[in-house]
Amino acid sequence: MTGENVFQGSNLLVPKDSFFTFIDSLRSQYRVLGPVKERNHAVFREITSSVDLFMDYRTTMLSPGKMFIYRPREDILKFRMELPISIEEVEPVSEKQVIVGIHPCDINAIRYLDRTFLGSYVDTFYKTRRENTILIGLNCTQVSGNCFCSSVGSGPFLKAQSGYDMLLTDFGENYLVELKSKEAHELFLVGGKEAGPDEWSLKSEKEESLLKSFKKTICVDGLDNLFMKNLDHPVWATTANERCLSCSNCVMVCPTCFCYDLKDEVSMDLKEIKRIRQLDACQDFRFSEVHGGNFRVRRASRLRQWVIHNLNYTGQYDTIKTVGCGRCITWCPTNIDLTEMAKEIQRSTIR
Amino acid sequence: MKNPLLPIKAVITGIKRETEDTKTYSLSIEDSLYTARPGQFNMVGYPGVGEAPVSLSSTVSEGNFQHTIRSVGRVTEFIDRFNKGDVMYVRGPYGSCWPLNSAVGNDILLVAGGVGLAPLRPVIQEILRRRDSFGMVTLICGSRSPDNILFTSEIDGWRKDIAVFLTVDEVPDGMNWQYDVGLVTQLLNKTTFKPEETFSFICGPEIMMLFVARGLFIREFLPSRVYLSLERRMECGIAQCGHCQHGSKFVCRDGPVFLYKDVSRLPDGLL
Numbered sequence: 331m332t333g334e335n336v337f338q339g340s341n342l343l344v345p346k347d348s349f350f351t352f353i354d355s356l357r358s359q360y361r362v363l364g365p366v367k368e369r370n371h372a373v374f375r376e377i378t379s380s381v382d383l384f385m386d387y388r389t390t391m392l393s394p395g396k397m398f399i400y401r402p403r404e405d406i407l408k409f410r411m412e413l414p415i416s417i418e419e420v421e422p423v424s425e426k427q428v429i430v431g432i433h434p435c436d437i438n439a440i441r442y443l444d445r446t447f448l449g450s451y452v453d454t455f456y457k458t459r460r461e462n463t464i465l466i467g468l469n470c471t472q473v474s475g476n477c478f479c480s481s482v483g484s485g486p487f488l489k490a491q492s493g494y495d496m497l498l499t500d501f502g503e504n505y506l507v508e509l510k511s512k513e514a515h516e517l518f519l520v521g522g523k524e525a526g527p528d529e530w531s532l533k534s535e536k537e538e539s540l541l542k543s544f545k546k547t548i549c550v551d552g553l554d555n556l557f558m559k560n561l562d563h564p565v566w567a568t569t570a571n572e573r574c575l576s577c578s579n580c581v582m583v584c585p586t587c588f589c590y591d592l593k594d595e596v597s598m599d600l601k602e603i604k605r606i607r608q609l610d611a612c613q614d615f616r617f618s619e620v621h622g623g624n625f626r627v628r629r630a631s632r633l634r635q636w637v638i639h640n641l642n643y644t645g646q647y648d649t650i651k652t653v654g655c656g657r658c659i660t661w662c663p664t665n666i667d668l669t670e671m672a673k674e675i676q677r678s679t680i681r
Numbered sequence: 682m683k684n685p686l687l688p689i690k691a692v693i694t695g696i697k698r699e700t701e702d703t704k705t706y707s708l709s710i711e712d713s714l715y716t717a718r719p720g721q722f723n724m725v726g727y728p729g730v731g732e733a734p735v736s737l738s739s740t741v742s743e744g745n746f747q748h749t750i751r752s753v754g755r756v757t758e759f760i761d762r763f764n765k766g767d768v769m770y771v772r773g774p775y776g777s778c779w780p781l782n783s784a785v786g787n788d789i790l791l792v793a794g795g796v797g798l799a800p801l802r803p804v805i806q807e808i809l810r811r812r813d814s815f816g817m818v819t820l821i822c823g824s825r826s827p828d829n830i831l832f833t834s835e836i837d838g839w840r841k842d843i844a845v846f847l848t849v850d851e852v853p854d855g856m857n858w859q860y861d862v863g864l865v866t867q868l869l870n871k872t873t874f875k876p877e878e879t880f881s882f883i884c885g886p887e888i889m890m891l892f893v894a895r896g897l898f899i900r901e902f903l904p905s906r907v908y909l910s911l912e913r914r915m916e917c918g919i920a921q922c923g924h925c926q927h928g929s930k931f932v933c934r935d936g937p938v939f940l941y942k943d944v945s946r947l948p949d950g951l952l
Contacts, residue, residue: 337821348718406684406686407684407686407687409728409729411729415728415768417687417688417770419684420685437808446920446921447921449920450919450920450934451685451919451920451921451934452685453685453921454682454683454685509871525948531933555781558946561948572722588921588923588924589922589923589924590916590917590921591916591922592686592731592732592916593731593923594728594729594730594731596729603728603729605686605728607922610922610923610924612923612926617914617924618913618914618949619914620912620913621753621754622753625913625914625949625950626768626949631948631949634948635926635948635949638948639926642929644929645847645928645929645931646926646929648760
């Protein structure tokens with residue numbers, strides 16, 4: 331489900347067995363995707379049975395939104411080069427899919443990507459996939475060392491009331507299932523106990539106790555102005571010159587980084603040209619290159635662009651970009667931590 | 682649902698060489714409903730080569746308009762080889778426009794540097810079309826050398842209705858030149874303005890726009906009336922690919938025409 335309409339649905343306490351039977355029943359109509367354990371990591375991929383699901387995962391390297399809704403690579407259109415040249419539109423694929431077990435940060439990341447691809451211009455590929463995808467969120471039961479979602483309001487429990495279909499909270503033997511869309515209501519025909527005051531207070535308790543286990547926090551109040559006053563702060567150059575490799579890992583694993591590169595690919599017989607788009611990264615040298623110059627020649631300015639875009643620039647979509655998933659910190663080969671950079675600026679300003 | 686990245690054919694109905702590396706292409710598209718406001722741009726390209734953002738250098742009339750393109754990159758060098766009758770692929774128009782309607786009844790100062798005159802030409806055409814709607818109109822135009830000035834065959838015609846001041850960085854030996862030599866900012870002294878009644882539209886290299894804007898503010902021009910057109914890398918034109926992000930703005934959608942004060946002091950810019 332997309333959009334801002336809040337759906338007043340029912341909320342049920344459902345035995346996990348019943349829930350997983352429901353998931354298995356979906357496979358006749360939908361491609362079902364979810365977290366699966368592969369070696370020591372969890373990854374989102376298609377499942378053949380709910381037995382595959384690894385619902386207690388901590389985090390994944392890639393977010394489901396940037397794998398299955400906003401694709402890392404997409405054919406945009408084709409040119410047939412026999413004269414006269416004709417343009418062939420690529421029809422958006424609309425396979426119906428269900429993604430189960432998405433953590434609050436990643437649900438919020440998808441809601442953020444909506445602002446880019448369903449905003450002033452609508453991307454047909456994104457829209458088609460978004461409308462054909464059922465999103466089932468899962469409130470977190472544990473906090474990883476790099477998680478800071480609690481500082482930016484995107485987790486560990488999902489507060490957003492729209493833009494997804496169902497929300498699960500782990501109640502031991504049961505899931506508290508909150509239905510958040512009409513589609514979910516029509517689809518979820520599983521019996522369960524209607525959630526009452528006991529369930530809501532238990533849910534709050536679980537959230538409260540989880541909030542205490544965050545090791546990483548950041549105060550984002552006032553960061554907008556603070557960054558603008560500290561564009562020449564030494565933290566940018568020092569971190570960039572001594573540690574940043576411009577490898578773009580941070581951008582690739584970021585669930586809200588939306589930038590793409592448009593490229594033309596010519597077939598071997600020169601008869602067909604595909605215009606494709608694929609993920610691009612502001613850490614790449616030529617990202618801001620124009621004729622006669624480059625607006626971000628220095629690595630420091632590229633790193634600064636990325637950090638400020640994530641923690642500031644709330645003017646872009648009236649919301650902070652980061653969802654606090656911490657993936658950029660986890661996958662940075664030199665352990666650059668955007669929250670630490672921000673804190674260094676905050677500390678030096680207080681002094 | 683229409684794919685916003687889908688280009689349409691634009692047939693070249695005429696090519697006029699402006700300078701050694703710049704030509705004006707007259708284009709015709711089948712979409713007679715196509716309109717664009719002065720200052721807006723199209724993504725212009727060719728299959729297999731790619732696309733580049735180019736401002737319209739004319740107003741639009743029944744699917745006919747012009748692009749003035751300097752041959753400096755992969756796409757523009759490819760287009761440079763085109764002849765009359767060839768086809769390029771365009772989509773647009775994108776972005777913001779020069780606020781001509783707000784300027785009605787006021788004076789207008791246009792400052793152009795090099796190929797920056799191209800996005801201002803539709804403004805001039807529009808002013809000439811309804812000259813009585815505006816007060817004093819002045820164009821200050823700087824170029825590298827006399828043979829780098831665009832639209833030379835039209836400038837004398839413009840002089841009938843608006844004041845035109847030309848300057849060049851240098852005049853090669855033996856070349857005839859009757860106008861100024863030096864920076865465009867020096868020409869600000871050559872004419873008198875009513876700063877509080879003047880809208881300024883600046884287009885050129887960012888460093889030039891910086892100093893022109895400073896020159897205007899020193900002369901007490903109002904920050905709410907000084908506009909410029911920014912250049913950034915653009916690939917999509919529709920605020921998605923992210924390359925043109927400048928501060929929290931997408932230059933392709935929120936610009937390219939901005940109030941100077943809205944884009945000054947941002948990271949990775951000169952303004």
